Amino acid sequence: ESLSSQIKASETILKYGIPDRGPDIRVYDNHILSYDQAKKTPVWVAEYITKGNIDGPADRRKIKFKSDPNVQSQFSAENSDYLGSGWSRGHMAPAGDNKHSQEAMKQSFYLSNILPQNLENNGGFWNRLEMYCRDLTKKYKGVRIFSGPLVLPTTDENGLHYVKYPVIGKNEVSVPTHLYKVIIIENDKSEPLGLGAFIVPNQPIGYEHHLKDFQVDLKQLERSSGIIFTPKLDTVKIPDLCQIDSCDLMKRDKFELYMIGRKLQGARTLKYLEKVWSEIETKNLTPDNYLINLYNSRKLELTYEEKVKRKCSVKI
Amino acid sequence: ESLSSQIKASETILKYGIPDRGPDIRVYDNHILSYDQAKKTPVWVAEYITKGNIDGPADRRKIKFKSDPNVQSQFSAENSDYLGSGWSRGHMAPAGDNKHSQEAMKQSFYLSNILPQNLENNGGFWNRLEMYCRDLTKKYKGVRIFSGPLVLPTTDENGLHYVKYPVIGKNEVSVPTHLYKVIIIENDKSEPLGLGAFIVPNQPIGYEHHLKDFQVDLKQLERSSGIIFTPKLDTVKIPDLCQIDSCDLMKRDKFELYMIGRKLQGARTLKYLEKVWSEIETKNLTPDNYLINLYNSRKLELTYEEKVKRKCSVKI
Numbered sequence A, B: 001e002s003l004s005s006q007i008k009a010s011e012t013i014l015k016y017g018i019p020d021r022g023p024d025i026r027v028y029d030n031h032i033l034s035y036d037q038a039k040k041t042p043v044w045v046a047e048y049i050t051k052g053n054i055d056g057p058a059d060r061r062k063i064k065f066k067s068d069p070n071v072q073s074q075f076s077a078e079n080s081d082y083l084g085s086g087w088s089r090g091h092m093a094p095a096g097d098n099k100h101s102q103e104a105m106k107q108s109f110y111l112s113n114i115l116p117q118n119l120e121n122n123g124g125f126w127n128r129l130e131m132y133c134r135d136l137t138k139k140y141k142g143v144r145i146f147s148g149p150l151v152l153p154t155t156d157e158n159g160l161h162y163v164k165y166p167v168i169g170k171n172e173v174s175v176p177t178h179l180y181k182v183i184i185i186e187n188d189k190s191e192p193l194g195l196g197a198f199i200v201p202n203q204p205i206g207y208e209h210h211l212k213d214f215q216v217d218l219k220q221l222e223r224s225s226g227i228i229f230t231p232k233l234d235t236v237k238i239p240d241l242c243q244i245d246s247c248d249l250m251k252r253d254k255f256e257l258y259m260i261g262r263k264l265q266g267a268r269t270l271k272y273l274e275k276v277w278s279e280i281e282t283k284n285l286t287p288d289n290y291l292i293n294l295y296n297s298r299k300l301e302l303t304y305e306e307k308v309k310r311k312c313s314v315k316i
């Protein structure tokens, strides 16, 4: 009786349908997300990565950020919201988790998977956290990841608790105060082996912090975000990820050499190549043979390309 | 093929279920709402009111605010969050829309239907807006209402757009910057006759403003809230409520006399009764016969009650 009267109430009160905040989930080739039509950012983005999907030929240089064609335009972020805002476009499902498929990587550049992220954080600490997740696939069969934004309160000089965050562009995209990640590693039987929850301020983090500095109890993240991430899994019994594995992110020198390597690969002019290479000296780094060889071969390639170009432009 | 690969992706990526932000809708006897587990307030509250459900014997004095027993305690607001916070407990589905049923009224006092509202706004402008909605049922067969909170950006002295709002209590209940209402009136065939959307700052409003000062285009409210309120209704063709009806709220004098009447009815001591009655003079109001009779009869009742009480307390 109570149920049928509730159904009757629904039919009367919601005669014109359930107020719609968009689909609960949006499914892509290699990630699934829930999108916040008010904030114009994801709520959560889920991934399952293995050795298999983080390696492959997909090339991010062929891809541009774009509004998600699946999101209604009135609720969509646009590139113009981000450009000149002072905030970078931060992936939640990282491009680098989609190396196996150009299409999957393309989908990771939809703005439904993006939020306004501090540039140094995006390229630095958060990047190293993403690399740590990918490294876990070398040791564990699968890695389950949930990423997303938070707006957390602070306390002002009068002891008042309040939430404050910028919005950018004409679509008023919300800039989160923090980003979260839940990481679950799985054993060969695909059983959960370790779980860690992390809340990282959307600010420059630098190299002084260990990942554990940002570890929180999953319950705390659930309360702040309003989300139970794995409703069908009793997470209480799962050991702490940072006890099972190290939670050590890549060290500064190694990371900076890695980033220089990526920039050398991406260099399109000799001038830029030399500028990148000079970072080795200014940052007081010691390149390994791989990097020296990479520099030399890119130098040869670009020298040849620029010679050809000069000749052609003279001829034309 | 694309669909089946998406289903496969869902099964793998969301092996432990869809991240859960609570049920999409929560159905009560006379209202339906969606609850924000992160903000600990409703997202939207829907009602359909008629002459039939705004009249009756239900008595709000027998009811106390309480946490919604249907909301998981980790996501629930509590009375202690509100008490001493400086913010009142503001109904979205008003208690006064549930006079036909004590049970429905009781449900309207669940904190899932409540948000932190400026006290003057709650008892004043917003109250008058709710009374206006009830008055509409005298002229129109049905009135459809959606109410809820918004956090809207402001611009600081440097031209920066940001959102700022307090959170209260240990559960960090979000205090909205604004409240919204969508009102649809229906004709005798239950067809939509007029629609108005309003965004009211969560501040004292006073009597200087007309309701139209807060009217917005429904599209604007949809974009800010991320909600399409009536997905099965083409709202574009529906005339403006304030053109069809007046959107005139009750005038100051009439409203203050009405509020005094309610306080007289609720008075439990002679002292309080006299204090309320003295407002007539200090506010320079002219009571009508109904109010004068109400005052006199309450005075007789309370005089008698207090006499009895004195006698009894002497005896015991």
Ligand SMILES: [Mg+2]
Pocket: A089, A090, A091, A094, A122, A123, A126, A127
């Ligand atoms: Mg990134």
Ligand SMILES: [Mg+2]
Pocket: B089, B090, B091, B094, B122, B123, B126, B127
């Ligand atoms: Mg109220």
